[in-house]
Amino acid sequence: MKSIQSILNNSIVVFIILLTTSCNSQEKKVETTEVANQIVQKNDAQIGEYVGVYEESNGTLWFLTLAKGVAKYDGNKLVYFTMDDGLPSNRIVDIVEDKKGNLWFGTGVGIAKYDGKTFTNFSEKDGLCSDMISNLLIDSKGVFWIGTWGGVCTFDGTQFKNFPIPYPKVATQINPDTKDWITSIMEDSNGNIWFGRDGYGASKFDGRSFVHYTTKEGLNSSNVQSIVEDKEGNFWMGTRVAERDNPDPDKRFGKGGLNKLDGKKIIHFPKNEGLNENDVYAIYKDNSNDLWFSTISNGVYKYANNEFINYKVPVPIMDILEDKKGTLWLGCAGGLYKIDQNGKVINVTINGPWE
Template structure:
């Protein structure tokens, strides 16, 4: 399991010497209407809609796919991306798209890619997440820690390590799995092995198994409209070389500011892996599990959808349609709750 998940995601200030490349339209392959439809990507790890209502899907092997309502196109290293491994997509207030890749950070203004790497001061080329907070700070989470970018210079942002009792996987000890902001402006960081950490602008507060988390191997963090923090964790024991000892705690946690709540009565949300937790634009939560599909959580009720593969990203688009990026391709949920596999020829409507 660990090797599989590493495959899915592997995943001091200095001046930048970024590289730029302009996209030529002729290089973008139009695949809509093709006879032999294929999956959008073997692994679709990111789903995003920009301010122009284009849909973007980050894959681990085919670059980024864009659907504009009529055509599906791909952008790859041939067009200027530093890698075809696209794990995160965000948009800044100027309309630039930022791609977190397996070979650095890339800014796309619609025509030109500007790429940044460790040579420019990036803390690691293996990016795991990119986040813009309410103050327009750009945070970059990587397999080598966290850094901030002001548009000109990168600055490392060291996060202290809490004292923990569980064994640390040395390959992932600096892997930043999640960055988000809560309703009070606190920045939360998830790390694989060191739990969840809150930064209030001055100090750090740690949540680990000592405070009640199922596992210190935090994979995703989301904040709901009430200010609760939802934390998805994985079973740390699955790293054990002995297959007989790969059983332990994991699953979904809810932190209300005072205590941590577990969901032992819900299949897949306890003693299991929860790799993705997402709050959509209607304030519903979406939770991706490894063995029990996907759950939505609205008005204190969980609803299960039988997605056949592990889901790693969620999007509710401007029209209310749900998109799921998974290990195995792209899926959507129709109005009757049916899970549908979306391939390069659709269905898109």
């Protein structure tokens, strides 16, 4: 799951409402189709102003918020968990489930382990590298990776251990507030661990050494927000416009958007509105291995059979998830949405509609 803190925290880097030349080629035979879908928006209370989505192994859905805690939907009712229930913070940015069925919540004040009854909290006082969590991953070997605004650490259940990542040389100016922000962590099909970084691109760790991908290697921007491997082994990276950090509003424009690493070169998509010279925060591979790409003001794109299909969503998208029943959920700045079987985009509030 893409951390929902990513978009809100870009208020720090100017986005207030929410949060090399040889490689500039456009992928051929790619067309965009816009779905003539109807948007249904209700006036009921939103689940949260900023929403993320997680599904645990038993099918229970959790909706993360940055102010109201986390909401659990078990198929019958929606129940909120907050600091009153034992969470260290009402800012919930990520969730991961361990092999014992415990849920781990990344928050704005450390991490919390939930065994179904009680929360056990961990913070910098316990050795955590930073209390400001950004994302969580338990890899195929059982290693628990914790991404924060102060770098990466691992946790063996007892002890935290810092995991330093080298800083590659980059051409763009680094924002000191975000230079150690780990924006995403993912494991590829070969067991390599990838780290998205705000200003230092994407870093791949094979267990011994690092390989870095920045604008020098052809990325639109070294401010990488999300990384996903497709079924062919290509790597898709969503980036944000680094110039948004500029204190001068007239200079907040530059390159960003979607990038595809096919093993030889990095491909860009300049003809797809919202996927170039813009911010792409979330990339998701669904149960059919099709890809979905978020945008700030152009809805969400589905990529299947070399074609981009656009679904209009009225608010910026920060998280995407397809549940076990095949429903596609969109966590947004402005509430929760889903896309039904007919391509209709529906706003889901605390009163539903759930079915």
